[in-house]
Amino acid sequence: MRRLARSSAALLLLLAATTTVVTTTDLPASALENGLARTPQLGWNDWNSFGCSVSDALVRQTADVMVSSGMAAAGYQYVNIDDCWSTRSRNGNGDLVPDPQKFPNGIRSLADYVHGKGLKLGIYSSAGLTTCAGYPASLNNEQRDANLWASWGIDYLKYDNCGDTQGRSGQQRYTAMRDALARTGRPILFAICNWGNDDVGSWGPATGNSWRTTGDIAGNWGSVMGILDAQPRWAASARPGAWNDPDMLEVGNGLTDTESRTHFSLWSLLNAPLIAGNDLRSMSATTRSILTNTEVIAVNQDWGGRQGNKIADSGDQEVWLKPMANGSAAVVLLNRGGGTATVSTTASALGLGSASSYTVRDLWTHTTGNSGPTISASVPSHGAAMFIVSGGGTPPPGGGTSVLRGVGSNRCLDVPNGDETSGTLPIIWDCHAADNQQWTRTSAGELRTAGGKCLDVYDNGTANGTAVEIWDCNGQANQQWRLNSDGSLLALGAGRCLDVIGNATANGSAVAIWDCNGGNNQKWRTT
Known part of the structure; x- marks a missing residue:
């Protein structure tokens, strides 16, 4: 220092x-001060594509592809194991045990492999007696489990909300794990997954690096839009080191390419953790290009940390704005309808004042042009245009x-x-x-x-x-x-x-x- x-x-x-x-x-218990996730975390999780079929081989192959595909270079670093990784019971010492069929070399060896790729490894548990799939979880064993994960070299914990909670509030259960992780001395990113329950917006920023705001996402347009609709009320809770989490990405996982681009645009604007949920090993070139669009990722990673929010709603057409730290505006023009539509906003609505000309950078076509006070685009069904708008003589914020x-x-x-x-x-x-x-x-x-x-x-x-x-x-x-x-x-x-x-x-x-x-x-x- x-x-x-x-x-x-x-x-x-x-x-x-x-x-x-x-x-x-x-x-000692007023804030999460672990120095992590100063911008939203980027990575991958096995659950959306594989459920309980996680294995050592899958994780190693995914780490390999994360590097070879350009995802690591674009900022993705966490390779996260979800539920079902352990045996059905603890051992005689009370410790969790990796399933020897799925992880024959244990987790420490896997962590070493992932770290050797320049990446980080995540693990999963729940703030109850069992996980969502019925495996042993961490309630009443917070310090034992945290110490074990630290000894394995774990860098990330997704902490779910399943199993018997013994009548304890979410804040009590998640704070217990927060403090246990801190006592290990190892920096472990703490991702709370309590589905937006227990007024988590009021205590989440002092407890986790991110917290889920809704139930689980699914790989279809209705699910993505339903979760999007729930996000505006959470915007004020986010800050560097503590992010609202509308759940993992379904890019390339049941959505069309157009819908995937829209989903990625909006989650980036929302400062959401960008955790891919598809099978990276077999993704298409288009899916890879979406996940590695560094101009869109840069909006998500903007150091100012202001979460985007909806500023206009005309039924099927919406405008979403994120003020950027350099005084420009990131904007998504969203068309939720069944046919192509023109979606518009103005520089004044984006907080850029009034001038005759603005610079508009299209983050998907990677082209730059000029516009008058009205910014508009022809947007296909279920599509989105995403721009950085700047200029007009507007001073910094x-x-x-x-x-x-x-x-x-x-x-x-x-x-x-x-x-x-x-x-x-x-x-x-x-x-x-x-x-x-x-x-x-x-x-x-x-x-x-x-x-x-x-x-x-x-x-x-x-x-x-x-x-x-x-x-x-x-x-x-x-x-x-x-x-x-x-x-x-x-x-x-x-x-x-x-x-x-x-x-x-x-x-x-x-x-x-x-x-x-x-x-x-x-x-x-x-x-």
Whole structure:
């Protein structure tokens, strides 16, 4: 980590300024801080195509194809085993046992093979006494199982919701496994699969790297559209490290090629984990081209982490928008109807202002053109057009240089005495608009001082109360901010908001990051 040789002067200054600072040790169960899935995870899972017919050979062959097909180069890295991988009972020591017929060399050997391909291996269990297929699961054995998986080199856990739960809530059962995984010391991505139950949107971001929002997907158009319809209400829960999961991809798995492109476009716009569910070994060239479309994947992997959402619905024609971190707009024009239709939107509706010309990049034809204020396409039945729209003289999100006036305090974010030494802690102070209160919002999501330093979350911290300082700009996620429509400033690397500690209003009061709560001490006006 950077600044190792440096003392914790910044943190000590913040501690001196207020007694309400909270550190990570004070909050052992408040947040998932495993550093994983800062963008949605990409990979493959055997269940949609193979069900219980998983085996060592299948997983090895799939890892081979993931590399040879170009999927690994496009960003896919997890090769995930689903249900039915174990014997029907634990051994005498109480441990889960890989089925010797399916995995004759055990899981550790398989993990070594997958890792040798530059990929990662995932495993499956359930937060009940049995899995969905009736195999032993992990309720009451969380630490034993987590330790075993870590010893095998497992990198990903899909954790289902089947079996007798002994009356415990979803939050209790999933938090128990979250903490067990953390205690292993091995980074294991935690994918919650409780089908959107138990109000998971309220506790999922603090518990898993992703959480299912619905029941299981199937390889047909009706299923894909039904799951899509359930997604808008979940959008506010997603952030880097914690993603809504509308279930795995059915690209090339019962859908037409047109429907597969639509499905992939929308799941990418939704910031969904892109987990392929088809047989990679026999996929068509078209299916491979869909899954490896790096321009569409780039929308999913945009560091800003804003989930796309529906902005217009005209029956069979819909418009879905994802604001990109560089100020452009990713848009999907969707035609759910039975015949070709023209689907349109406007640059103004996409948040790009009003101008006479915009640049439009077609992410499926890989062509770039110009458009007036109306963006439209002729879209086939069950099809989608996907574009990146930019230009029009639109500044970066919230762009320009301005002061940041706290709504609760009516004082401005200030670099004390204009001291631009790296490590200086900003405060709030009477607004006077001198250079030490001027902040420039860049297309990279930075907030730069007049002297060119960046507003920085101390040492890449993510816990409530972590200090905010100024530091040399370096492009890291802890220097990326998003000014939301409600006036909050979201630290994208941490998923928390810039907060005047303790609702203070006096000159010299400290700022830090804190869970976003809508309070006036987290709202800022640009003037």
